Amino acid sequence: MKKLLIFALAVLFVISAFSFKAIMVTDTGGLGDKSFNDGTWSGIQRAGKELGIETMVIQSYEQADYVSNLTKAAQEVQKEPDGGIVYAVGFMMTDALFEVAQQFPDVYFAGIDIAPPSENVPPNVICFLFKEQESAFLVGYIAAATTRAGKVGFIGGIPIPPVERFRYGFETGVKVYNNIHGTNVEILKGYTNHFSDPKKGKDLALSQFAEGVDIIFHASGACGNGVIEAAKEKMVSLVGKNDLVSILDYAYNNGGYFAMGVDVDQDYMAPGVVLASAMKGVDTASYYGVKWAYEGNWDPGIHTLGLKENGVRMSPMKYTKGLVDNRTLAELAYLVTLIKNGILVVPDTEEALKSFRTPKIVFPF
Known part of the structure; x- marks a missing residue:
């Protein structure tokens, strides 16, 4: 009986730990670009491991995929007891993000390098821009x-x-x-x-x-x-x-x-x-977007990050500093x-x- 109780509690813990989901929808560059998409995904994964939540990625192969992929991601998030957040990666996804976000007001959305098309940003959307x-x-x-x-x-x-x-x-x-x-x-x-x-x-x-x-x-x-x-x-x-x-x-x-x-x-x-x-800190932005949504510290609107905010920087030049x-x-x-x-x-x-x-x-x- 005791073993059964422990097993039941373990199952409950696993279920509760993964009741919030973070999903990234790539642009056509996709994972493996060793750049923008990979950087954003690393921040989401870091938040997922730290918070004990599930993360997943949906690949876009052409621009026509953006709306359907964001919709699919939002529907996945809606299945979770505690909801979740959907990431749209890249300026080219601007129209798709705001179209889908309006259809799912109970889902958090974050845009990386996406500026709102108007001054009115929906309360479920956060946009990260960089200097x-x-x-x-x-x-x-x-x-x-x-x-x-x-x-x-x-x-x-x-x-x-x-x-x-x-x-x-x-x-x-x-x-x-x-x-x-x-x-x-x-x-x-x-x-x-x-x-x-x-x-x-x-x-x-x-x-x-x-x-x-x-x-x-x-x-x-x-x-x-x-x-x-x-x-x-x-x-x-x-x-x-x-x-x-x-x-x-x-x-x-x-x-x-x-x-x-x-x-x-x-x-x-x-x-x-x-x-x-x-x-630029796409990894930092994606990390904090997940964290804020999960912890209830959501701050919708535009967040612009530059040198002063430690949102952009130059690499430490690990191999080449001696050449300068x-x-x-x-x-x-x-x-x-x-x-x-x-x-x-x-x-x-x-x-x-x-x-x-x-x-x-x-x-x-």
């Missing part, structure tokens, strides 16, 4: 300081607002470096018009390298995997070896070809070749304080970028 331009500024400054060719590249996916904010920040970082140091680093720009085709990214990267670029920053989802692959192939062809020590030794003395990652820390994808990554001189790193640390204090405002629109003027900056060292 991508601030993290991109950091890698732009590093690129301008590190290039030996005097020409760097930017490769975007589809030119949607988050991608463009990365570009604005990257261009501003290069411009500020040029203005402070009297250099004239140029930027070559291109778009894959896709987020899930690494070959397009690789082909465009090889084209930019052929035009004299030696560092490329990508904001192109899984297309960026191809950008990184292109940089690695070019670097290995120069070095003649594939190991980290040989790559770093060659790069320190001669420069070479580099990529710069996006969204998450992509430095590991090609150690010594990915110079730095412009990160200490003076540049110190300057960058000081510039971060200026951004956090609102003294240096990184443009977030094309108009602001065109009118941007570098403020007077005097480093205290």
Whole structure:
């Protein structure tokens, strides 16, 4: 009898522990992009493990899947005694998210990189936006300081607002470096018009390298995997070896070809070749969205995260920091304080970028 009671309590615990469900609906980039979708999913999984709740993912293969997948996810959540939360990942899902959210007012919805189409945000929806331009500024400054060719590249996916904010920040970082140091680093720009085709990214990267670029920053989802692959192939062809020590030794003395990652820390994808990554806390946002919904601390509306909120950052450059001189790193640390204090405002629109003027900056060292 006692054993039966213990078994019944155990079953009850398992049932109660999984009575709240968090479901992520990917955009067409899908899991395995080593970027935006993977980063969001890691935050949801972390919350799931911490809170003891079930997590699942629904893959979208084309944009026509968005409404049906979000609907399917909401219906799954409705089956749970304690409800749950549905994540829509990416700007391209904006219309689908708000269409479905209105149909399921008792289900929590969270949008990553999704801005409401109007000022009226339904009480069951939370939107996380990021100041991508601030993290991109950091890698732009590093690129301008590190290039030996005097020409760097930017490769975007589809030119949607988050991608463009990365570009604005990257261009501003290069411009500020040029203005402070009297250099004239140029930027070559291109778009894959896709987020899930690494070959397009690789082909465009090889084209930019052929035009004299030696560092490329990508904001192109899984297309960026191809950008990184292109940089690695070019670097290995120069070095003649594939190991980290040989790559770093060659790069320190001669420069070479580099990529710069996006969204998450992509430095590991090609150690010594990915110079730095412009990160945004999609994992942090997805983690807190689940946690707030589960614990009843729901705060609907828009949450915009930047350097000041620790919502964006640059990768720690685990493999490549030695390729950047200490003076540049110190300057960058000081510039971060200026951004956090609102003294240096990184443009977030094309108009602001065109009118941007570098403020007077005097480093205290």
